Amino acid sequence: MLNQTRPLPPAAMSVDVEDWFQVENLKAVVPRASWETRESRVERNTMRILELLEEHGARSTFFILGWVAERHPGLVRSIATAGHEIASHGFGHDLVYTLTEAEFRADVGRCKQVLEDLTGQRVTGYRAPCFSITDWAITVLQELGFEYDSSLFPTVAHDRYGRLSGVGAGRPILELRPGFHEVSISCLPLGKRGIPWGGGGYFRLMPSAAWRAGVRHILQTGAPYMFYIHPWEIDPGQPRVAGLAATSRFRHYVNLGRSEERFRTLLSTFQWTSVRTVLDAWRREVASTAAPAHEPASLRP
Numbered sequence: 493m494l495n496q497t498r499p500l501p502p503a504a505m506s507v508d509v510e511d512w513f514q515v516e517n518l519k520a521v522v523p524r525a526s527w528e529t530r531e532s533r534v535e536r537n538t539m540r541i542l543e544l545l546e547e548h549g550a551r552s553t554f555f556i557l558g559w560v561a562e563r564h565p566g567l568v569r570s571i572a573t574a575g576h577e578i579a580s581h582g583f584g585h586d587l588v589y590t591l592t593e594a595e596f597r598a599d600v601g602r603c604k605q606v607l608e609d610l611t612g613q614r615v616t617g618y619r620a621p622c623f624s625i626t627d628w629a630i631t632v633l634q635e636l637g638f639e640y641d642s643s644l645f646p647t648v649a650h651d652r653y654g655r656l657s658g659v660g661a662g663r664p665i666l667e668l669r670p671g672f673h674e675v676s677i678s679c680l681p682l683g684k685r686g687i688p689w690g691g692g693g694y695f696r697l698m699p700s701a702a703w704r705a706g707v708r709h710i711l712q713t714g715a716p717y718m719f720y721i722h723p724w725e726i727d728p729g730q731p732r733v734a735g736l737a738a739t740s741r742f743r744h745y746v747n748l749g750r751s752e753e754r755f756r757t758l759l760s761t762f763q764w765t766s767v768r769t770v771l772d773a774w775r776r777e778v779a780s781t782a783a784p785a786h787e788p789a790s791l792r793p
């Protein structure tokens with residue numbers, strides 16, 4: 493039975509640090525070759541997110557794109573100095589399952605090196621662009637020294653998200669291999685998969701109170717909760733591009749003008765910490781509740 497008076501555990505906050513023009517939804521009209529000529533807004537928007545987190549005493553994981561880190565080294569250092577976890581979003585924002593294994597290894601290795609050189613800290617977490625994770629990529633991540641992946645969105649609601657064998661909405665954190673965990677994006681459980689409840693257009697579209705009730709529900713069941721946001725999502729002033737398909741336009745632009753206020757409300761309603769902290773707490777809990785093999789069953793709680 494749920495205890496309503498017990499304080500809820502901290503939830504995991506994550507920020508995918510990329511610029512507005514690097515988003516998959518805009519790829520058809522913003523070619524990769526034009527990135528260098530676009531107005532960069534990632535530094536300003538990420539600094540704003542840092543301010544909002546600071547106001548609420550919240551900690552977060554920042555999954556930073558290597559392309560952005562190379563061009564904004566001061567931003568990466570500011571995030572690290574503020575006490576947040578630095579993690580990798582890969583280098584060039586290509587969907588993982590469109591790369592060969594060698595290309596993926598080069599992309600992820602390059603980003604890890606850039607981030608570690610800038611901060612002097614080991615990077616152990618990875619999030620795939622557009623949640624495009626796939627089984628073979630896990631082997632590469634583990635070989636490169638990562639300890640967790642946070643790319644799985646166990647929902648049926650999107651055509652582009654990746655899949656991992658054995659991971660579903662009912663197991664939000666799972667040890668995929670010894671020493672390597674998957675920390676999924678949150679869904680409200682609905683059968684084997686779930687309703688997206690982790691962020692993005694879904695967060696910007698749903699009534700704010702309903703969203704918060706869903707987060708509370710997930711935390712009250714004892715499951716971890718994982719939220720994600722992009723710096724461009726709090727930037728209604730970003731350049732608008734013409735020629736987008738209606739679906740992509742909707743996904744990218746829906747309710748941008750209201751998302752900072754919604755984000756602030758979410759920050760003030762729950763306690764937030766990094767993905768690493770939530771993962772470590774989960775591992776400790778699993779270790780403490782797993783009865784040793786020699787212990788008589790009658791002594792177990």
Ligand SMILES: [Zn+2]
Pocket residue numbers: 508510581585620621622
């Ligand atoms: Zn991304």
